[in-house]
Amino acid sequence: MNPPFDMTETGVREQQLADTIARLAESEALHRAIVATSLDCLIIVDGDGRVVDFNPAAERLFGYSRAEALGREIGALIVPEKYRAAHYAGMARYISTGVTSVIGKRVELEAMTRDGAMVPVELALADVSVGDTRFFTAHIRDLSAAKSAQLEIERQRESLYQKEKLAALGSLLSGVAHELNNPLSIVLGQAMMLREMIGRQANAFAGGQDFTDRAIRIETAANRCARVVKTFLAMARQRKAERNYVSIAKVVADAAELLSYSLKTSDVMVEIELEKGLPETFADADLIHQVLVNLIVNARQALEEKGGADRRIWLSATHERGNDAIVVHIRDNGGGIPSSIRNRIFDPFFTTKPQDHGTGIGLAVSRGLIEAHGGTLDLAIPQPDTGAEFVIRLPIAGKNGADIETVDNVSSHNAPVVRAQAHVLVVDDEPDLAELIAEIAGGLGYRTTVATSGHAAQRLISASELPIAAILCDIRMPDGDGPGLYDWLSANRPELMSRIGFVTGDTLGPSAGRFLARTGCPVIEKPFAPDDIARVLDTLIT
Structure with missing residues (x-):
């Protein structure tokens, strides 16, 4: 006779089963929520490499919907073609031997999106096999933003x-x-x-x-x-040089003409295309000319290294109306600039030329000169089967030329003076240079006296009964410098403070620059011409 059926025990078992099912459902829901809300891509594949899960982050990065990805072979889905052979070989080796160089580690590599674009990613691959059923989970993090930030940091x-x-x-x-x-x-x-x-x-x-x-x-x-x-x-x-209204088209043509013989002897053809009616710009023609010459010479040297019969340089100048700028292109069909050094070519002293063929400062100097004009000098993005291309952009004169000051702001339109009655004191510690300045001033009709130091000038001024009409003084001297003489005049002969000008080769020094800015005295930069002496003396003597 069978024992009586215990309904109470059955109910308990049914309740336990229901609870287990509910917990499993909750666990599945939690798992699904974690996978769905993960900021990183989560892709699960089986032992055959086919996708069994594909979360929303993966959908956003790779461009496939979950439905499209499920059942697809992962190698064909996101592994770039050049890496697929290694991917398949590595998975086969792991399944057969358990040896791996990827699983359980973080590695950086490239992945492929639906449209074929390459994306830098960080991959963490884990073996999550259950019993005899093998699964792999790939945690993938998009490194595009991090790489961009890293490149920007490196650029800065x-x-x-x-x-x-x-x-x-x-x-x-x-x-x-x-x-x-x-x-x-x-x-x-x-x-x-x-x-x-x-x-x-x-x-x-x-x-x-x-x-x-x-x-x-x-x-x-x-x-x-x-x-x-x-x-x-x-x-x-990094300041503006002496400028005038300049035809960039003429500067380009002059640079090509200057180098025409050396280009011809190197079997280099030059093609020039200049837009008609190019507006003028406010620039130092000599400095722009030097930049162009430097870039053309670099192109010629690159073509000589390349060899071959077809060696060409293209020069063009156009009006970029959207940016109100004149754009000059210098392009060649040489070997180009390797990507590994493209971001270093403007570094001072960086060069790929032999030791006795280049200093590595030409491009740095050229960029500095163009930027001093308010423009830019850049290396263009390389095109297939082309050499190097440099692009110069200079602002149009009509836009801001009127606002640009020139280096030499000394007036040259003062009223004539009776030079024979004017006495000029020349102060310079280089006797030959002092005598030269005095001789130039004497040739202009002035009477002159020479002092070889600031202290000697002070003694002459104190003892002399002659009225001094102007002083031309060097800034840097060992026995009493120019600023010291100026300060002495301020205390002892203030009427002469407006009659002193400085002849110097050191306006680049910070102390000299601050002194000249503070006093506003006229400056003649060495080396000078007699006209420079005449102009400043006419300014000082009224």
């Missing part, structure tokens, strides 16, 4: 590094310029005076014209050296 770090190197370069140039400008001033001034002297006596002796020609060559070479020094100073100062 490189920019700061470049500025620091330029600051160091500027400090170096200050001393170099001062040492070069004094002898350059002597060479240039003496060459000019020699040319004028020979010109006045050309008929007095044989070979006069030959001497004149030689003096002109010396003067030309000295002027060339002076332009180099002034170019470096303009870049290091």
Whole structure:
């Protein structure tokens, strides 16, 4: 006889089963909520590599809906083609041997979206097999924003590094310029005076014209050296140079013409396309010319390294009306610039040329000069099968040219003076340079006296009974400098404070710059021409 059926026990078991089912449902709901709300992509695949779960974050990143992804083979779905062979080999090795280089670790790699785009991601792959049923969970984090931020930090770090190197370069140039400008001033001034002297006596002796020609060559070479020094100073100062309204089209054509012989001997063809009616811009034509020459020379050298029969440089200038700018393109069909160094080519002293073929400052100087004009110099994004392309943008003169001050703001339209009655005191610790300035001033009709230091000038001024009409003084001198003499005048001869001008090669130095800004005294930068002396003396003597 069977025992009686216990309804109470059955009810308890049914309740326990119901509770278990409810807990499982809650657990499933919790799991689904965690997966659905995860900010990282969660993809679950089976032992065959087919997707069994695909959360909303994965949908957003990869562009597939969950329904589209389920059942798809993960390698074909998001693994870039170049990595698939390694992916399949690695999974097969893990399943057969348990050896892995990925599972249980965080690795950075690329994944592929639905439209074929490559996305940088961080992958954490876990084995979540249940019994004999194998599953893998991939936690994928999109690194696009982090990589962009990292690149921006690196860009800013490189920019700061470049500025620091330029600051160091500027400090170096200050001393170099001062040492070069004094002898350059002597060479240039003496060459000019020699040319004028020979010109006045050309008929007095044989070979006069030959001497004149030689003096002109010396003067030309000295002027060339002076332009180099002034170019470096303009870049290091990061301030505006002497400017006029300039036709960029003409500057481009002149640069190409200057290099035409060297380009021809290198078998380089140059094609120039200049938009008609280009507006003028307010710029220093010589500095823009130097930038263009530097970029064209770089292009020619790149083409020489490439070799081959077809070597071409394209120069163009257009009016970018949307930005109210003139845009100049310098492009070649050389080997281009490798992506690994594209963000370093404007760094001072960075160069890929042999040690005796480049200093690595040409592009840094060029960018500094263009930025000093309110413009930009950039390397264009490379196009397939092309070489390097540089793009210069300069603001149109009509937009802000009227607001731009020039370096030399000394007036040259003062009333004529009786020069024979004016006494000029020249103060410079370089005797040859002081005598040269005095000789130039004497040739203009002024009477002159020379002092070789600031303290010597103070003694002369205190003892002299002659009325001093103007003082031309160097800034840096060992025995009493220019600022010291100015302060002495303020205390002892205040009427002469408006009669002093400074002849210097050190306006780049911070102390000299602050002093000149504070006093507002006129400045002649070495190396100078006789006209510079005449202009400032006319300004000081009224």
